[in-house]
Amino acid sequence: MAFPTGPSRRPRRTRPLAALPAVVLLAAAGLSACADPGATAAGTSTGGAQTTAARNGVVYNTSPDQQRLRAEKDAALAAKVPELIGKDGKLTIATTAGSIPLSFHATDDKTPIGSELDIAQLVADKLGLELDVQVTSWENWPLKTQSGDFEAVFSNVGVNKDRVKLFDFASYRAAFMGFEAKKSASYDIKGADDISGLKVSVGSGTNQEKILLAWNKELESKGKAPATLQYYSSDADTILALSSGRTDLNIAPYPSTVYRENTRDDLKVVGKVNAGWPSETLVAATTLRGNGFAPVITEALNSAIDDGSYAKVLERWGLSEEALPESKTITEESFAAAQATASAVPSGKAS
Numbered sequence: 001m002a003f004p005t006g007p008s009r010r011p012r013r014t015r016p017l018a019a020l021p022a023v024v025l026l027a028a029a030g031l032s033a034c035a036d037p038g039a040t041a042a043g044t045s046t047g048g049a050q051t052t053a054a055r056n057g058v059v060y061n062t063s064p065d066q067q068r069l070r071a072e073k074d075a076a077l078a079a080k081v082p083e084l085i086g087k088d089g090k091l092t093i094a095t096t097a098g099s100i101p102l103s104f105h106a107t108d109d110k111t112p113i114g115s116e117l118d119i120a121q122l123v124a125d126k127l128g129l130e131l132d133v134q135v136t137s138w139e140n141w142p143l144k145t146q147s148g149d150f151e152a153v154f155s156n157v158g159v160n161k162d163r164v165k166l167f168d169f170a171s172y173r174a175a176f177m178g179f180e181a182k183k184s185a186s187y188d189i190k191g192a193d194d195i196s197g198l199k200v201s202v203g204s205g206t207n208q209e210k211i212l213l214a215w216n217k218e219l220e221s222k223g224k225a226p227a228t229l230q231y232y233s234s235d236a237d238t239i240l241a242l243s244s245g246r247t248d249l250n251i252a253p254y255p256s257t258v259y260r261e262n263t264r265d266d267l268k269v270v271g272k273v274n275a276g277w278p279s280e281t282l283v284a285a286t287t288l289r290g291n292g293f294a295p296v297i298t299e300a301l302n303s304a305i306d307d308g309s310y311a312k313v314l315e316r317w318g319l320s321e322e323a324l325p326e327s328k329t330i331t332e333e334s335f336a337a338a339q340a341t342a343s344a345v346p347s348g349k350a351s
Helices: 022-031 115-126 141-147 207-221 235-244 254-263 294-307 309-316 335-343
Strands: 044-046 049-053 059-061 090-095 130-135 167-174 176-182 199-201 228-230 249-253 267-274 282-288
Touching (some): 090 115, 115 282, 167 294, 176 254, 199 235, 207 249, 235 249, 282 294
Parallel strands (some): 199 228
Antiparallel strands (some): 044 049, 176 249
């Protein structure tokens, strides 16, 4: 597949999806989506800043004023940034702002914040670049990364066999999905048998939908009732359906389910599954295949791991149990070995 190599990536005008061939849209849908769309933040005022105090001890800052952790420029790393990417002095990243606490809108409903942006900030700082955050949809990030509009994607993207054909990756977090239910529920979700006959909400075209469809196929092969999959247009509608009893379960990125369990009184986590089921996967910064940028991001991430700033970011957002000891570059050629590495990452507890 040929990729644009021209020097200019601006202006960023998005071509209407309707103008793209159907086959391209289908391919994009398969490459995107690990999370729920449409999440927004809600907090309480404390000393002029909006915060949410959670039962897990984390105080989430959901205001536009993030006071992010910053890192010092590493001149040696900055010199390795590909010329086409570094010439404007910016690291232009895509994020979907669709999943608390990973990437979502602050209480002003317009500023993207979250752990994904904090990690991207550390990388930009290490490379001596200004962080330029562009909010996009799940459907758009693959196409716009290929076109050069985005130089990297930081948005809970899990590595899989389809994506490595088009993109290179720099891993930075374990990748799990969580099942959540009303606090009064007695579910313990570990596999297909546990969702038989239940109503489960899921995002269309996501990795979690892929898991549920496979589990339903397994149930049908056993002569058991499949789960009924239900789709909603926003995170708010999804959670309202769950809390009101119109659905039995919701499957979403594990950090989001833990956030809700610790900031609400009516929901709890009732199961956890690797996002790459039946294989293992990792969350990674996503770059255009073969452009040489992923290894540089990997080095920047490892520098942040070594100086402790990476751990502080994850602790800030209650994600310490998904920390990786080391970032690795994952390409189509190294994908099998990367899966073996992911299998060695502890799964943690659903708490």
